[in-house]
Amino acid sequence: MKYYLVGYMYSGKSTFGRRLATERGMGFLDLDHAFEERYHYTVPRFFAQFGEQAFRKLESQLLRSTANLDNMVIATGGGTPCHSGNMDFILANGTAIYLQMSIEDLVVRALRSHNPRPLMRGLSESDMRTKIASQLKEREVFYRRAQIVLDGKAPVM
Numbered sequence: 074m075k076y077y078l079v080g081y082m083y084s085g086k087s088t089f090g091r092r093l094a095t096e097r098g099m100g101f102l103d104l105d106h107a108f109e110e111r112y113h114y115t116v117p118r119f120f121a122q123f124g125e126q127a128f129r130k131l132e133s134q135l136l137r138s139t140a141n142l143d144n145m146v147i148a149t150g151g152g153t154p155c156h157s158g159n160m161d162f163i164l165a166n167g168t169a170i171y172l173q174m175s176i177e178d179l180v181v182r183a184l185r186s187h188n189p190r191p192l193m194r195g196l197s198e199s200d201m202r203t204k205i206a207s208q209l210k211e212r213e214v215f216y217r218r219a220q221i222v223l224d225g226k227a228p229v230m
Contacts, residue, residue, distance in 0.1 A: 075167030
């Protein structure tokens with residue numbers, strides 16, 4: 074069994090993923106942390122130095138390296154399912170769980186975060202809300218393909 078957690082950044086994929094893995098006696102992999110370990114760059118630093126396109130290419134390769142893993146919960150990055158046929162890969166290789174949250178709840182979490190994501194860095198609250206609304210509209214097409222949709226504020230399996 075393998076679960077892939079999808080959803081917008083700040084939706085709690087890593088936190089829920091760790092809890093789900095512990096409850097189910099499974100391993101846990103955070104794709105962003107795996108990226109940082111493998112390439113020796115933080116995601117924000119890699120984004121700044123090499124750009125989103127280079128990041129997405131390596132992120133997709135890293136995602137595909139999970140094909141042979143078993144008994145795992147894998148937290149993907151917010152944009153992971155939306156590029157390079159990644160959602161098709163996720164659906165073919167495990168069960169996708171979408172942690173759904175409202176725009177307002179995502180903005181609150183983004184503002185409280187001690188680790189601002191590259192796409193949110195330097196934005197005012199208003200601009201952040203606009204950015205999240207726009208990206209969420211584009212990305213939900215992918216997220217909603219998940220076999221399971223949970224409330225990101227209080228996910229229960």
